[in-house]
Amino acid sequence: GAGVSQSPRYKVTKRGQDVALRCDPISGHVSLYWYRQALGQGPEFLTYFNYEAQQDKSGLPNDRFSAERPEGSISTLTIQRTEQRDSAMYRCASSLGLLQYFGPGTRLTVT
Amino acid sequence: AQRVTQPEKLLSVFKGAPVELKCNYSYSGSPELFWYVQYSRQRLQLLLRHISRESIKGFTADLNKGETSFHLKKPFAQEEDSAMYYCALSEDSGGYNKLIFGAGTRLAVHP
Numbered sequence: 001g002a003g004v005s006q007s008p009r010y011k012v013t014k015r016g017q018d019v020a021l022r023c024d025p026i027s028g029h030v031s032l033y034w035y036r037q038a039l040g041q042g043p044e045f046l047t048y049f050n051y052e053a054q055q056d057k058s059g060l061p062n063d064r065f066s067a068e069r070p071e072g073s074i075s076t077l078t079i080q081r082t083e084q085r086d087s088a089m090y091r092c093a094s095s096l097g098l099l100q101y102f103g104p105g106t107r108l109t110v111t
Numbered sequence: 112a113q114r115v116t117q118p119e120k121l122l123s124v125f126k127g128a129p130v131e132l133k134c135n136y137s138y139s140g141s142p143e144l145f146w147y148v149q150y151s152r153q154r155l156q157l158l159l160r161h162i163s164r165e166s167i168k169g170f171t172a173d174l175n176k177g178e179t180s181f182h183l184k185k186p187f188a189q190e191e192d193s194a195m196y197y198c199a200l201s202e203d204s205g206g207y208n209k210l211i212f213g214a215g216t217r218l219a220v221h222p
Binding site for chain 2: 003004031033035040041042043044045048050055056059091093095098099100101102103104105
């Protein structure tokens with residue numbers, strides 16, 4: 001079947017604008033994770049959903065970042081009032097058990 | 112604190128040479144360790160996990176708890192092995208598993 005998809009693949013935005021990044025997990029996958037990857041670094045955990053419940057948001061860097069998964073499937077990561085330091089690759093992963101399957105990522109550039 | 116360290120940012124070898132990508136970790140419990148790989152223009156994908164003790168694409172990795180290491184090895188590198196490799200530790204958070212990644216090592220295999 002289809003893997004994890006993310007949209008948009010690339011997003012360029014001006015500082016101060018809001019952005020919404022979308023993740024469509026593998027059908028039937030209960031767990032959904034968001035990670036952020038800065039240039040030259042490995043991915044870092046942002047938040048975790050079990051169905052529609054956001055069970056861990058300990059990795060969200062500040063209150064400009066929020067995420068939702070209202071129907072337990074598609075998830076949206078929203079960044080308000082973007083800053084240049086938010087520029088990174090944002091990765092989504094879904095899983096049924098221990099193994100996480102990653103999407104292609106969204107490359108966000110804040111100018 | 113849980114941490115994964117990959118000391119080499121770049122490893123450059125010739126085709127047919129042995130390869131060892133280093134990974135060290137710190138974790139207070141019993142670790143679940145993985146190697147993920149990202150080929151050019153592709154998504155992050157699982158290469159292997161320590162618990163399965165299998166060989167994938169000729170790569171193996173042995174967990175050494177005494178040295179807290181999980182080095183990835185291949186006896187004869189191929190050009191198609193050129194990619195970014197990430198070592199990751201799965202942190203059991205009570206029903207779900209955050210991945211803690213190292214910064215990654217770029218493997219370049221030259222003809």
